[in-house]
Amino acid sequence: MKTMMKLALALLLTSPWCAFAQKEPENLIKNGDFEKFTGENPDFWDTSNIPGTLTVVSPTKQSHSGAKAVKCEVKEFGGSIVAGYTCQKNIPTGGRELRISGSFFVRSVEKDQAVVILCFQNSSGSTVGTVEEYLEDTKSKFLDLSKVIKPPAAAASVHVRMTLLPSKGNEKAHVGSFMVCDDLKLTHLASKETPLVQ
Numbered sequence: 001m002k003t004m005m006k007l008a009l010a011l012l013l014t015s016p017w018c019a020f021a022q023k024e025p026e027n028l029i030k031n032g033d034f035e036k037f038t039g040e041n042p043d044f045w046d047t048s049n050i051p052g053t054l055t056v057v058s059p060t061k062q063s064h065s066g067a068k069a070v071k072c073e074v075k076e077f078g079g080s081i082v083a084g085y086t087c088q089k090n091i092p093t094g095g096r097e098l099r100i101s102g103s104f105f106v107r108s109v110e111k112d113q114a115v116v117i118l119c120f121q122n123s124s125g126s127t128v129g130t131v132e133e134y135l136e137d138t139k140s141k142f143l144d145l146s147k148v149i150k151p152p153a154a155a156a157s158v159h160v161r162m163t164l165l166p167s168k169g170n171e172k173a174h175v176g177s178f179m180v181c182d183d184l185k186l187t188h189l190a191s192k193e194t195p196l197v198q
Contacts, residue, residue, distance in 0.1 A: 025099075025187035028091050029160060032102075032184040034059070034070040042070050048085040048163075056084035062180055064103035064142045069182035074112065074164055074173045081172045084179075085163040093120070093151050093158050094188060100133070100160075101146040102184035107177060108137035111167035114179035116145070120155035128152045135179070142182070148189065160186060 030044035040058045041047050047057040054077050063069035072084030106114045114135040122128045129152040133145060151158065162181055166173045 025190050028093075028098075028186040028188075029088055029184055032186070033066050034063075034182060034184070035066050035068050037068070042086065045070075045086045045088050047087075048082065054082060056082055057086050060180055062105065064105075064182035066182070069105075069180050070162075071178055071180045072114075072162060072164060073178035074109075074175055076175050081175065083164040083173045083177075085161065087159055087161040089159045090121070090157045091160060091186060093155050095151070095155070097189045098149045098151060098158075099146060099187050099189055100149055100185070101144070101187075103142045103144050103182045104135050104138060105140075105142045105180040106135050106138045107140075107179075109174035109176040110170060111136070112170075112173045112177035113165050113167060115163060115165050117159075117161040117163075118149060119159040119161065120151050121157045121159065122154040123156040128154045142180075158186075160184075 031042055034042050036043040037059045040049055040055045042057070042059070049055050049057050054075065056075050057070065057072050059068045060071040061068060062071070070086060072086060074081060074083045100116065100118065104114065116133045116135070118131040119127055120129045131149055133147060135145070162179065164173050164177050164179055
């Protein structure tokens, strides 16, 4: 009886109707899990940090997964308010629809908002379109973002930016507001699953 059950299970697992391609789409963003930093700066990302003087972007152990995430925060510096900003530039789009996804923890003062901006560039480097996704206070927990993006027809690459902005009616963001981002992915939309065996 046990032999027959093992045989039935083996047949079930190798049947053509249950064998599907399950390849994970490639993440177009480098270091999107924010596990790699050089000093305070996440590798492959530009920031608004002033080395040795001002840190508004830094690694944090307050992560959604893994050991680290990136934190952008608002600080006062020399009488000015500076919001943490990080950007990865010139990510090839391949002319296909994309999905942006990630996990975000936002602490807002006076309704400041975190924002993820996709800025599409044509082959000569001119902006041909932008997509903005605003994130409000997440009430002390990580929330997942997932959005399908159709790039403009002329788009050859995209810049992905993250920062904090004041709410409407306010000129400046507020000290104490911050955003933590982890597991950020930009992927081509996966094609429908197709059987490996016909």
